[in-house]
Amino acid sequence: MSSATTINAPPNSASVGGFSETAFEAFLATRDEPAWLIERRRQAFAKFQATPWPTARDEEWRRTDIRGLKLDTFGPPILSEPSPADRVAAAPTIDALAAHYATGIAHINASLSQKADASKLGGAVLLDLASAIKLHPELIKKHLLTDPATVEADALSALHAAFWTGGTLLYVPKGVKVEAPLYSLICLAGQGHVDLDHTLVILDEGAEATLVRESTSRGRDDSPAFHAGGIELFVGAGAKLQFVNIQNWDEQTWHFSRERAYVSQNAEIQWTVGGLGSRLAKVNQDVALMGEKANAQVNGVLFTTGKQHLAYFTRQDHIAPHTTSDLLYKGGLKDRSRIVWKGMIKVEKDAQRTNAYQKDDNLVLSNQARADSIPGLEIEANDVRCTHGATAGRVDEEMIFYAQARGVDRATAIRLIVEGFFANVYDRITLEPVRETLRLAVADKLGRR
Amino acid sequence: MTKLLEIKDLHVAIDGKEILKGVNLTMRSGEVHALMGPNGSGKSTLSYAIAGHPNYEVTSGEVLLDGQDILELEADERAKAGLFLAFQYPTSIPGVTVANFLRHAVTNVRNPGRKEGEDLVPMRDFRKELRAEMDELGMDPDFARRYLNEGFSGGEKKRAEVLQLAMLRPAFAILDETDSGLDIDAVRVVSEGVNKVAAKVGTGVLVITHYQRILTYIKPQFVHILYGGKIVEDGGPELVDTLEREGYDWVRAKYPNDAKAEDALSV
Ligand SMILES: Nc1ncnc2c1ncn2[C@@H]1O[C@H](COP(=O)(O)OP(=O)(O)OP(=O)(O)O)[C@@H](O)[C@H]1O
Ligand SMILES: [Mg+2]
Numbered sequence A: 001m002s003s004a005t006t007i008n009a010p011p012n013s014a015s016v017g018g019f020s021e022t023a024f025e026a027f028l029a030t031r032d033e034p035a036w037l038i039e040r041r042r043q044a045f046a047k048f049q050a051t052p053w054p055t056a057r058d059e060e061w062r063r064t065d066i067r068g069l070k071l072d073t074f075g076p077p078i079l080s081e082p083s084p085a086d087r088v089a090a091a092p093t094i095d096a097l098a099a100h101y102a103t104g105i106a107h108i109n110a111s112l113s114q115k116a117d118a119s120k121l122g123g124a125v126l127l128d129l130a131s132a133i134k135l136h137p138e139l140i141k142k143h144l145l146t147d148p149a150t151v152e153a154d155a156l157s158a159l160h161a162a163f164w165t166g167g168t169l170l171y172v173p174k175g176v177k178v179e180a181p182l183y184s185l186i187c188l189a190g191q192g193h194v195d196l197d198h199t200l201v202i203l204d205e206g207a208e209a210t211l212v213r214e215s216t217s218r219g220r221d222d223s224p225a226f227h228a229g230g231i232e233l234f235v236g237a238g239a240k241l242q243f244v245n246i247q248n249w250d251e252q253t254w255h256f257s258r259e260r261a262y263v264s265q266n267a268e269i270q271w272t273v274g275g276l277g278s279r280l281a282k283v284n285q286d287v288a289l290m291g292e293k294a295n296a297q298v299n300g301v302l303f304t305t306g307k308q309h310l311a312y313f314t315r316q317d318h319i320a321p322h323t324t325s326d327l328l329y330k331g332g333l334k335d336r337s338r339i340v341w342k343g344m345i346k347v348e349k350d351a352q353r354t355n356a357y358q359k360d361d362n363l364v365l366s367n368q369a370r371a372d373s374i375p376g377l378e379i380e381a382n383d384v385r386c387t388h389g390a391t392a393g394r395v396d397e398e399m400i401f402y403a404q405a406r407g408v409d410r411a412t413a414i415r416l417i418v419e420g421f422f423a424n425v426y427d428r429i430t431l432e433p434v435r436e437t438l439r440l441a442v443a444d445k446l447g448r449r
Numbered sequence B: 001m002t003k004l005l006e007i008k009d010l011h012v013a014i015d016g017k018e019i020l021k022g023v024n025l026t027m028r029s030g031e032v033h034a035l036m037g038p039n040g041s042g043k044s045t046l047s048y049a050i051a052g053h054p055n056y057e058v059t060s061g062e063v064l065l066d067g068q069d070i071l072e073l074e075a076d077e078r079a080k081a082g083l084f085l086a087f088q089y090p091t092s093i094p095g096v097t098v099a100n101f102l103r104h105a106v107t108n109v110r111n112p113g114r115k116e117g118e119d120l121v122p123m124r125d126f127r128k129e130l131r132a133e134m135d136e137l138g139m140d141p142d143f144a145r146r147y148l149n150e151g152f153s154g155g156e157k158k159r160a161e162v163l164q165l166a167m168l169r170p171a172f173a174i175l176d177e178t179d180s181g182l183d184i185d186a187v188r189v190v191s192e193g194v195n196k197v198a199a200k201v202g203t204g205v206l207v208i209t210h211y212q213r214i215l216t217y218i219k220p221q222f223v224h225i226l227y228g229g230k231i232v233e234d235g236g237p238e239l240v241d242t243l244e245r246e247g248y249d250w251v252r253a254k255y256p257n258d259a260k261a262e263d264a265l266s267v
Helices: A004-008 A021-030 A035-050 A084-100 A129-135 A137-143 A155-163 A397-404 A410-426 A432-447 B043-051 B075-081 B098-110 B123-136 B141-145 B154-168 B184-201 B213-217 B238-246 B249-254 B256-265
Strands: A103-108 A111-114 A125-128 A168-172 A182-189 A198-203 A208-218 A225-235 A240-248 A253-263 A268-275 A280-289 A295-304 A309-318 A324-333 A338-347 A355-364 A370-374 A377-379 A385-393 B004-014 B017-028 B032-036 B056-065 B083-086 B172-176 B204-208 B222-227 B230-235
Touching: A021 A035, A021 A155, A035 A155, A084 A103, A084 A111, A084 A182, A084 A208, A103 A125, A125 A129, A129 A137, A129 A168, A129 A198, A137 A168, A137 A198, A155 A225, A155 A253, A168 A182, A168 A208, A182 A225, A198 A208, A198 A240, A208 A225, A225 A240, A225 A268, A240 A253, A240 A432, A253 A268, A253 A295, A268 A280, A268 A309, A268 A432, A280 A295, A280 A324, A295 A309, A295 A338, A295 A410, A295 A432, A309 A324, A309 A355, A324 A338, A324 A370, A324 A410, A338 A355, A338 A385, A355 A370, A355 A410, A370 A385, A377 A385, A397 A410, A397 B075, A397 B098, A410 A432, A410 B098, B004 B043, B017 B032, B017 B043, B017 B056, B017 B204, B017 B230, B032 B238, B043 B056, B043 B075, B043 B083, B043 B172, B043 B204, B075 B083, B075 B098, B083 B154, B098 B123, B098 B141, B098 B154, B123 B141, B123 B154, B123 B184, B154 B172, B154 B184, B172 B184, B184 B204, B184 B213, B222 B238, B222 B256, B230 B238, B230 B249, B230 B256, B238 B249, B249 B256
Parallel strands: A103 A182, A168 A198, A182 A208, A198 A225, A208 A240, A225 A253, A240 A268, A253 A280, A268 A295, A280 A309, A295 A324, A309 A338, A324 A355, A338 A370, A338 A377, A355 A385, B032 B204, B032 B222, B083 B172, B172 B204
Antiparallel strands: A103 A111, A125 A168, B004 B017, B004 B056, B222 B230
8 A cells, every 4th residue: 555645756756757758858857968878868768659568469468467557657766865764774785795795886766875895896897877978988888778679679678778777887898807796786765666777787808707786675665666677798708797686676566677698709697587576577588699609507596475476588599609508497486476487599590509408497386376487499500409398386295295204394394395496596506695695585485474 | 211102903095995904013112023015015004104194094093102192193293203214215305405304304303392493403513413324324425415315326215214214313213115225235234223223212113124134134023914904913033034935825825805905905
């Protein structure tokens, strides 16, 4: 139930309401941005206006119903210094990240709340996008939202491209190997309820880095929230990126995210996704293997409770020859929740000797929960190796009995079995704190109600 | 302190089909009993029923542990009361390591009053103890980090069962064909492991087996033959020699009515 005040004037978004032309012009007026960027935003906005809102008739939205989203109750976030209360609310998450990683950047309600400690960046650049545009305009101009596949995919991706705010750049120059993992926190706190973050990661030739990104809600009221985000990852030749993205919004938040990695020759990405929060999520996570011998490992850990609906669509686009990709998603579902996973391995004509793997397993913990798991292959080359698979099953009663026969109570037995179910994806994640975060989040959600 | 496990006129059905038709058996602490009988005679059914598997329906009879009826207890409560079953076919639990699983088991069995969420037994002590027991059983320490029974060989599974027995130190243990799948040396090592626990805590042991070998290490004072869902013969170690020499033909001849029941079971 929302209180009257939050319905009338959502504090962190424009009172004009919605993402209308008026709202857009008002938004642009608040931005101190170069002409090329304003122009890019205008083009995206035109696209947004011209693109119909998704409906159940669109294949990608067939199982994902967003009619409950009242877009005109949201608007572009108004940037302001985070309040002391909001900082306090966000502090535990920031402290936890700071305890495990070298340094990081944080946004609260789309406004920068913490800068990275430059002395701990190991030669990397980690900045909010507004500063990055001033300090590294050419870099941003070259990489930010230039791919029509990302901008024009649907109305939400166009909305994001027109209105993105906040945002983070991680740039690692040629040959620089950043040893210590860095973090980026996106937080909606207090009365914040709109976030349009854009995360841009650029690793130059031979660079190496790890970035852990987390989005979370802290001490928010129970009004609906809206996130339309974008993630672009550029992994240069021979570079190595480890990117972790943990989505942990509260269950009033609508989450939309368009994400794509571009992996150059001999480059590697390990990309781990945690899908835990939100009321409804529609995520497109794509890896494009652009150069020879590019390699991608994709890991997904999803866990839903209550009436959550998480739709994760993945693509493994093999564009160059001798490329490899290996995707493993695991989902656990409780209550009346639902997970939709749709995967696609696309092998272009030139991408001979591709080796691609794709697997999605789900553990369904209640009669009312439902997992849809739809693998897909589209292969235009003739010398490739592609494997895919999907499973959905219940907790095995024989396992529960075996554990009970050893004195372990039923609830603990189920918890152990569920943890065990996720173990083979945890085993692939080399960052211990990330494994621990996911493990605790899953245990927490499993134990809840 | 002597403990008593009494099985009285136990009838058990699976999917509505009666498998056990009135089993009587009494065991005390420190005793070793052997239970033999042809394939399909109901030995594992008896084990599962005592352990509390939900698919095994007790239609009548009693199982008393020190006079307390345990049939109303959940399987984990029975384990906490001191019962242990070494499975004929242990279940694997992917992703759960031997060490983690056993730490939970040990914690619950040693502190039966513990509430969910309370602390587990301290990691250091547990590790040390686990390592010592594994050493006794000739198990590689790496085994503790493997996922429980996942990809274990037949013999490794059986060893892991006895490892759990050794850690849980039950009042009564049922070993359901723990010898099958073990190589000749392993039967000795594993038997010594069982004997050691029994000597230490006075475990009463029920050894279910088809072969004499394990019984030369774990020496039974009492031998029972389960046939057609009933215990038809009770005797001493000499019964094992008879079976080893003559098989079950004489049992069949002596108990024609149970032979009919046995035939009905094995269709
Ligand atoms: N789940 C089940 N559904 C139907 N019948 C079952 C089930 N489990 C056991 N049975 C039947 O019950 C009978 C007894 O089986 P049980 O496993 O107890 O025999 P056993 O004496 O342990 O045999 P073995 O020496 O081969 O281990 C068999 O006829 C078996 O087929
Ligand atoms: Mg059996």
